[in-house]
Amino acid sequence: MNLLPRPALFIPWSLGSLLALGATLLAPEAIARGDIPPEIQQGLGLECPPPCTICHNTLQGGPPADKPFVEKLKSRYGFRIRDDEGAALIGDFERALEASEAAGDDDTSGDGVSDREALLAGIDPNPGGARFCGEGAPSTPEYGCAARVASGRTAPGAAGIAALLALGLWRVVRARKR
Amino acid sequence: MSDSRFRRWLRVSLAALPVLVVLLWSDQALAYPWMLRHGFAQCGSCHTDPMGGETLTGFGRAIGDSKLSTQYDGDDTPTSAGQLFYGVEEPDWGRFGGSIRWLSMYRAARDDQPSDFTTFPMQIDAYGQLRFDRLRLAGSIGIAKVREGSVHARPAFLTSGEGDALNLLSRNHWVGYDVADGWLVRAGRINLPFGVRIPEHVMWVREGTRTDRESDQHHGVALSYAKGRWRGELMGIAGNYQIRPDEFRERGYSLHAEYMLDPRLALGISSLVTHAARDRLVLTEDLTRQAHGVTARVVPHRDVALLAEVDLLASSRTSLGYVSFVQADYELVSGLHLLGTLESRDEGALDGLPARPGQGEMAMGGWLSVNWFFVTHFDFRFDAVFRQDNPVTLLAQGHFYF
Numbered sequence: 001m002n003l004l005p006r007p008a009l010f011i012p013w014s015l016g017s018l019l020a021l022g023a024t025l026l027a028p029e030a031i032a033r034g035d036i037p038p039e040i041q042q043g044l045g046l047e048c049p050p051p052c053t054i055c056h057n058t059l060q061g062g063p064p065a066d067k068p069f070v071e072k073l074k075s076r077y078g079f080r081i082r083d084d085e086g087a088a089l090i091g092d093f094e095r096a097l098e099a100s101e102a103a104g105d106d107d108t109s110g111d112g113v114s115d116r117e118a119l120l121a122g123i124d125p126n127p128g129g130a131r132f133c134g135e136g137a138p139s140t141p142e143y144g145c146a147a148r149v150a151s152g153r154t155a156p157g158a159a160g161i162a163a164l165l166a167l168g169l170w171r172v173v174r175a176r177k178r
Numbered sequence: 179m180s181d182s183r184f185r186r187w188l189r190v191s192l193a194a195l196p197v198l199v200v201l202l203w204s205d206q207a208l209a210y211p212w213m214l215r216h217g218f219a220q221c222g223s224c225h226t227d228p229m230g231g232e233t234l235t236g237f238g239r240a241i242g243d244s245k246l247s248t249q250y251d252g253d254d255t256p257t258s259a260g261q262l263f264y265g266v267e268e269p270d271w272g273r274f275g276g277s278i279r280w281l282s283m284y285r286a287a288r289d290d291q292p293s294d295f296t297t298f299p300m301q302i303d304a305y306g307q308l309r310f311d312r313l314r315l316a317g318s319i320g321i322a323k324v325r326e327g328s329v330h331a332r333p334a335f336l337t338s339g340e341g342d343a344l345n346l347l348s349r350n351h352w353v354g355y356d357v358a359d360g361w362l363v364r365a366g367r368i369n370l371p372f373g374v375r376i377p378e379h380v381m382w383v384r385e386g387t388r389t390d391r392e393s394d395q396h397h398g399v400a401l402s403y404a405k406g407r408w409r410g411e412l413m414g415i416a417g418n419y420q421i422r423p424d425e426f427r428e429r430g431y432s433l434h435a436e437y438m439l440d441p442r443l444a445l446g447i448s449s450l451v452t453h454a455a456r457d458r459l460v461l462t463e464d465l466t467r468q469a470h471g472v473t474a475r476v477v478p479h480r481d482v483a484l485l486a487e488v489d490l491l492a493s494s495r496t497s498l499g500y501v502s503f504v505q506a507d508y509e510l511v512s513g514l515h516l517l518g519t520l521e522s523r524d525e526g527a528l529d530g531l532p533a534r535p536g537q538g539e540m541a542m543g544g545w546l547s548v549n550w551f552f553v554t555h556f557d558f559r560f561d562a563v564f565r566q567d568n569p570v571t572l573l574a575q576g577h578f579y580f
Contacts, residue, residue, distance in 0.1 A: 035326075051461070052327060053460065053461065057460065057528065057537070058329070058459045058460055059327075059329065059458075059459055059460065059461065064567060064568075066534065067531070068531070068532075081291065127531075128529070130461070138456060138461050138463075139423060139425070139456075140461070141421050141422070141423075141426040141458040142338065142421070142422045142423070143332040143333060143335040143338060143420065143421055143422075144335040144336055144337050144338030144339075144345065144420060145336050145337070145338075145419075145420060
């Protein structure tokens with residue numbers, strides 16, 4: 001019974017593994033994508049971080065970021081979301097917002113409430129924008145079963161449970177074989 | 179016919195082209211879904227799930243060793259290498275396995291978005307099925323770590339770590355009973371029966387209909403039939419109970435049925451209607467989603483398999499839309515696949531927002547891929563993805579299944 005691949009197969013096996021390993025080791029650190037909403041919250045002094053949907057079509061964010069509010073800041077006031085290194089340009093966002101205010105072009109929804117006032121009131125500044133913060137704001141989905149684990153504390157627990165389950169399964173198989 | 183109606187008719191016709199092309203080209207029919215080329219149309223031949231995916235049968239393991247992987251000496255006789263961990267015999271009452279996929283992704287710079295390179299474990303799952311006479315117990319368990327803000331994997335989380343924390347997840351878990359020959363009734367968290375069950379979970383047909391095997395499963399009750407020329411499943415969707423609160427749970431039905439017209443041509447239909455009090459992705463209240471489509475799997479030549487799907491989309495917040503794809507798979511030498519995919523989508527214009535490619539206007543996309551099953555249990559895949567209004571994306575993944 002062959003328990004391992006035939007020796008001749010180790011050449012392509014090794015090449016393929018090296019490719020996968022190389023791609024993994026050479027990869028730079030992933031860029032976090034959830035950094036913009038907290039920065040907007042902090043920069044403008046909002047009660048809650050705005051949802052991705054003030055700029056993007058879904059809660060998962062972009063690209064593209066082309067909702068009317070952000071499209072206006074990009075196309076008319078030179079707003080760039082990130083620099084060439086991928087860092088969020090929150091200062092650029094505030095500058096573009098101020099420029100739109102100076103130009104009297106600061107009411108994307110056309111409801112008489114400026115974009116800044118809408119954000120401060122916890123309302124999406126886009127046309128038909130819904131409340132995202134404060135009383136009447138919709139809840140956002142939470143994932144996982146009822147057990148809630150503090151952020152950053154899940155990894156050892158999850159890995160431990162998975163390892164225990166794998167060990168248990170292995171013992172069951174071995175016991176049955178005997 | 180008004181100009182706008184004519185343009186819509188033209189767009190829908192263009193979207194339907196993939197299935198027409200596939201049908202007109204058919205010479206014979208088949209299945210990974212492209213394993214149809216080797217004469218395996220019934221997913222249940224190789225997978226314990228009659229609709230395909232995850233846990234392998236003993237036959238599936240033999241085929242994985244002898245047909246799926248490169249045979250350097252031309253000998254396609256199955257060996258023990260196909261067994262669990264290269265040689266562990268599984269008991270009659272249980273089938274076990276798992277998948278580890280590691281993905282590296284490069285996204286080119288576009289407009290105000292800089293280039294981006296990331297690498298992460300896309301899948302670290304163990305799965306299996308226990309069978310006692312007619313009773314089946316099946317499930318998967320794994321760990322996942324996704325970017326902050328990503329919607330992938332989260333709907334399958336068991337734990338609730340936030341941000342990019344590592345979480346425990348279960349994509350499916352169900353209890354089933356073989357009520358009669360070919361008939362299986364099951365309840366639990368199940369892959370939605372819809373469309374071609376392709377592994378590319380970000381393909382527009384899977385994203386637009388929310389029916390991928392990555393994390394789009396729901397809890398519910400399903401009745402499947404797989405025998406002879408027929409394969410199909412109807413599932414009543416009770417919601418995804420790994421999402422809270424209840425208002426975000428979609429309820430409704432999902433259906434897929436496929437008929438083998440001959441050994442080289444299989445045609446299918448799919449239908450899905452769901453409703454949620456609030457949509458988990460866009461937070462819209464009272465969102466009803468519909469998707470209805472057709473699929474085709476064709477083998478026009480001994481070394482080529484074609485897969486195609488067209489789905490009409492409707493929802494209470496968008497105009498009528500569609501998604502489609504056609505994929506050609508050419509097996510250059512045993513185990514080495516060259517794939518070309520064309521996809522299109524117009525998911526309908528969003529209420530109150532101007533039309534743009536993909537939402538109110540047609541968007542096109544293309545994939546060029548190489549997938550090499552270089553040795554039993556291993557494959558390496560490279561994809562270059564070109565999509566209108568999206569940056570060019572390169573994907574490289576290594577996959578080990580045990």
